[in-house]
Amino acid sequence: xxxxxxxxxxxxxxxxxxxxxxxxxxxxxxxxxxxxxxxxxxxxxxxxxxxxxxxxxxxxxxxxxxxxxxxxxxxxxxxxxxxxxxxxxxxxxxxxxxxxxxxxxxxxxxxxxxxxxxxxxxxxxxxxxxxxxxxxxxxxxxxxxxxxxxxxxxxxxxxxxxxxxxxxxxxxxxxxxxxxxxxxxxxxxxxxxxxxxxxxxxxxxxxxxxxxxxxxxxxxxxxxxxxxxxxxxxx
Amino acid sequence: xxxxxxxxxxxxxxxxxxxxxxxxxxxxxxxxxxxxxxxxxxxxxxxxxxxxxxxxxxxxxxxxxxxxxxxxxxxxxxxxxxxxxxxxxxxxxxxxxxxxxxxxxxxxxxxxxxxxxxxxxxxxxxxxxxxxxxxxxxxxxxxxxxxxxxxxxxxxxxxxxxxxxxxxxxxxxxxxxxxxxxxxxxxxxxxxxxxxxxxxxxxxxxxxxxxxxxxxxxxxxxxxxxxxxxxxxxxxxxxxxxxxxxxxxxxxxxxxxxxxxxxxxxxxxxxxxxxxxxxxxxxxxxxxxxxxxxxxxxxxxxxxxxxxxxxxxxxxxxxxxxxxxxxxxxxxxxxxxxxxxxxxxxxxxxxxxxxxxxxxxxxxxxxxxxxxxxxxxxxxxxxxxxxxxxxxxxxxxxxxxxxxxxxxxxxxxxxxxxxxxxxx
Numbered sequence: 001x002x003x004x005x006x007x008x009x010x011x012x013x014x015x016x017x018x019x020x021x022x023x024x025x026x027x028x029x030x031x032x033x034x035x036x037x038x039x040x041x042x043x044x045x046x047x048x049x050x051x052x053x054x055x056x057x058x059x060x061x062x063x064x065x066x067x068x069x070x071x072x073x074x075x076x077x078x079x080x081x082x083x084x085x086x087x088x089x090x091x092x093x094x095x096x097x098x099x100x101x102x103x104x105x106x107x108x109x110x111x112x113x114x115x116x117x118x119x120x121x122x123x124x125x126x127x128x129x130x131x132x133x134x135x136x137x138x139x140x141x142x143x144x145x146x147x148x149x150x151x152x153x154x155x156x157x158x159x160x161x162x163x164x165x166x167x168x169x170x171x172x173x174x175x176x177x178x179x180x181x182x183x184x185x186x187x188x189x190x191x192x193x194x195x196x197x198x199x200x201x202x203x204x205x206x207x208x209x210x211x212x213x214x215x216x217x218x219x220x221x222x223x224x225x226x227x228x229x230x231x232x233x234x235x
Numbered sequence: 236x237x238x239x240x241x242x243x244x245x246x247x248x249x250x251x252x253x254x255x256x257x258x259x260x261x262x263x264x265x266x267x268x269x270x271x272x273x274x275x276x277x278x279x280x281x282x283x284x285x286x287x288x289x290x291x292x293x294x295x296x297x298x299x300x301x302x303x304x305x306x307x308x309x310x311x312x313x314x315x316x317x318x319x320x321x322x323x324x325x326x327x328x329x330x331x332x333x334x335x336x337x338x339x340x341x342x343x344x345x346x347x348x349x350x351x352x353x354x355x356x357x358x359x360x361x362x363x364x365x366x367x368x369x370x371x372x373x374x375x376x377x378x379x380x381x382x383x384x385x386x387x388x389x390x391x392x393x394x395x396x397x398x399x400x401x402x403x404x405x406x407x408x409x410x411x412x413x414x415x416x417x418x419x420x421x422x423x424x425x426x427x428x429x430x431x432x433x434x435x436x437x438x439x440x441x442x443x444x445x446x447x448x449x450x451x452x453x454x455x456x457x458x459x460x461x462x463x464x465x466x467x468x469x470x471x472x473x474x475x476x477x478x479x480x481x482x483x484x485x486x487x488x489x490x491x492x493x494x495x496x497x498x499x500x501x502x503x504x505x506x507x508x509x510x511x512x513x514x515x516x517x518x519x520x521x522x523x524x525x526x527x528x529x530x531x532x533x534x535x536x537x538x539x540x541x542x543x544x545x546x547x548x549x550x551x552x553x554x555x556x557x558x559x560x561x562x563x564x565x566x567x568x569x570x571x572x573x574x575x576x577x578x579x580x581x582x583x584x585x586x587x588x589x590x591x592x593x594x595x596x597x598x599x600x601x602x603x604x605x606x607x608x609x610x611x612x613x614x615x616x617x618x619x620x621x622x623x624x625x626x627x628x629x630x631x632x633x634x635x636x637x638x639x640x641x642x643x644x645x646x647x648x649x650x651x652x653x654x655x656x657x658x659x
Contacts, residue, residue, distance in 0.1 A: 012427075012430075013430030013431055013438065014430075014431060014436075016427065017370060017378075018370055018583070018585045018586055018589070019584075019585030019586055019587065019588035019589055020588075021588050021589060022585065022587075022588030022613075025588065025616050025617070026616060029616045044430070044438060045431070045438065046437070046438040046464070062378040062380050062381065063378075064380060064436065065380075065431065065436070068431075068436045130582070131582075148582075148583045148584075148585060150583065191585065192583070192585030192586075192588065193585055193587075193588040196588065196612060196613075196616070220608070220611050220612040220615040221612060223608050223611070223612075224608045224609060224611070224612045227608050
C-alpha cells in the first residue's frame with residue numbers, strides 16, 4: 001500500500017458538468033476514514049496528465065468539451081501510461097464514452113476515443129434523463145447500483161469488457177446493461193457524484209490500489225441509498 | 236397602445252379576465268394562465284403588445300428577477316413600466332405583464348435563458364441585458380455553451396443594444412455578435428464554468444483560480460480580467476465598473492451604491508441596472524435613489540418572524556447561487572438549509588457536490604427539505620456538523636429565539652413562503 005494515495009482528477013476545466021467533484025471528495029473521505037492520507041491533483045486540459053497517480057477520475061461534459069478532452073488525452077498519453085502501470089480509473093458519462101474506440105460528436109459524427117475500453121458509442125434517439133438502478137455483475141460482489149443518468153449516448157460493449165451491471169430502472173448503455181469494466185477501469189453513465197450513492201464502488205477502486213480495506217461507518221451513505229432505491233425500485 | 240387591433244384587444248381582455256379568475260379562485264397569481272388564454276386567441280399577441288414600447292429583456296442564470304425589479308424601479312422615474320414581477324419568465328408571462336399595463340411606455344421583462352432568442356425575435360426589444368451563465372438544473376436546462384451560442388445567433392444582425400457583464404467569459408461570447416454592446420465589469424464569483432475559451436476551447440488565463448472563488452484573495456476577486464492563451468478572445472474594455480461598494484460610470488464618476496439588498500451579487504445586479512437606465516436616458520444620480528428603495532424581491536432577502544425568531548430567507552437554486560447566498564449569510568448566526576428536487580428545482584441533486592459547504596463549519600446547521608438526506612451526506616463528507624430535521628417547523632423549533640439565516644432552493648423556498656402566507 002502506498003504511504004499516500006494520489007487521486008488524479010482529469011480535466012475538471014472541460015469535463016466537470018454537474019457534481020463530478022463529488023467522486024473526488026468521496027474517495028478522499030473514504031481513504032481518510034481508514035487513516036490513508038490522500039493527495040489530489042486537478043489536471044487542467046492544458047497540462048500533462050501525471051503518470052504516477054493511483055486513482056484517476058474523469059467526468060461528464062457537453063459535446064464540444066468532450067471532443068476536445070478526447071483529443072488532448074490521446075495526444076498526451078499520460079493516462080495510458082498510468083493504466084499500464086496498474087492505476088485505477090473511474091470514467092463517468094462523457095468521460096466513459098471517451099475511453100472507447102469511438103463516440104458520437106456534436107452532429108452525431110464518429111469521433112475517435114482514447115481506446116482504453118473495448119466499447120463504441122453513438123447518439124441515441126432520445127435523451128435518457130432520470131434515476132437509474134442496476135444489479136452489479138455478481139463477480140464484483142457489490143450491492144445495487146443507484147444514481148442519476150442524463151445522456152443521449154448508446155454504448156456497445158466489445159468482447160474486451162464486461163457489463164458493470166444490468167439495469168432495473170433506467171437506460172444505461174441502451175441494451176439492458178449499464179456501464180462496463182475491464183482490468184482496473186470502470187465506466188458508467190451514472191453522471192456526476194456516482195460514488196456518493198455507491199460507496200462500495202468507491203471502495204472497489206481504492207482497494208485495487210491499497211488492498212483490502214476495513215469497514216467504516218456508512219450511516220449517511222446507507223440512509224441516502226435506501227431512500228433513493230425505495231423511491232425508484234418497483235415494490 | 237390604443238392602436239391594438241380588435242382581435243388583439245379582445246385576446247388581451249379575455250386573458251386579463253382569466254388572470255382575475257385565477258387569482259379570485261386562489262389557483263395562482265394569474266400571470267401564466269392569463270397570457271396562455273390571450274396567446275390562444277391571438278398567437279401574435281406578444282408582438283402586438285410589445286410594439287411602440289421601450290422594451291428591456293433581462294436574462295441570466297442567476298439574478299434575473301432581482302435585476303428586472305431594480306431596472307423597473309429605476310425606470311419608474313421616467314414613466315409607467317410594464318413588468319413580469321412574479322418571475323413568470325416565458326412568453327405567456329410576458330403577454331400577461333404587457334397586457335396588464337397597456338398604457339405603459341416602458342417594459343422590463345425577465346426572460347428565461349432558453350426563450351431569449353424567441354422573445355427577442357417576437358418583441359424586437361431595443362435593449363437586452365445579460366448578466367451570467369452557469370450550470371443550472373442540468374436535467375431539464377440546456378447546456379450553457381449551447382445556450383450562449385443560441386444567444387449569439389439571436390443577436391447577430393439585430394439593432395438591439397446589449398448591456399452585458401464582460402467579467403463572465405461565456406456571457407461576453409454570447410453577447411459579442413450584437414451590433415452595439417455596453418460592457419459592465421460586474422464581477423464573477425463562480426468561475427467553474429469558465430476555465431475554457433468559449434471561442435476556441437483553449438485555456439483561459441484568469442486572475443484568480445479554483446474552488447468557485449472561495450479561496451480567492453480580495454485582490455484576486457477584484458481583478459476580473461481574462462484572456463485566452465490560444466486565440467485572441469479576451470475581456471473587452473468595460474464601460475462601467477463595479478468596484479466593491481461603488482459603481483464607476485463611463486465618465487469615471489464613482490457612485491456609492493448603498494443598497495438595501497445585501498451582498499456582492501446584488502451590487503452586480505445594480506451596476507447592470509444603472510447601465511440599462513442610462514441607455515434609456517436616466518443618469519445614475521436619478522436612478523440610484525430608486526434602486527435603494529428595493530428591500531426584497533418576491534420574498535428573497537425578506538425577514539419573517541415566528542415565536543421570537545427572525546428568519547431571513549435566501550433563495551439559492553444552483554452552485555453559483557449558493558456562493559452568493561453564503562456571501563450574504565451571517566457567519567455568527569445559525570442557519571437552516573432546505574433542499575427539494577421537484578421539477579422546477581431539477582430532479583437531479585448532483586449540484587450539491589459543486590457547492591463548497593465548509594464555510595458553514597462552526598455555526599449551527601439544520602438540514603431539512605424533501606432531499607435532506609442528499610444534503611446530509613454532502614455535509615458529512617465535507618465534515619460540516621449538522622442536525623437533520625423532519626420539517627422546516629421542527630428546524631425553527633430546535634433553535635433558540637433570535638436571528639436565523641435560511642437558504643432554500645426553489646420549491647423549498649416557496650414552501651417556506653407559503654407557511655408565512657406568502658405575505659413576504
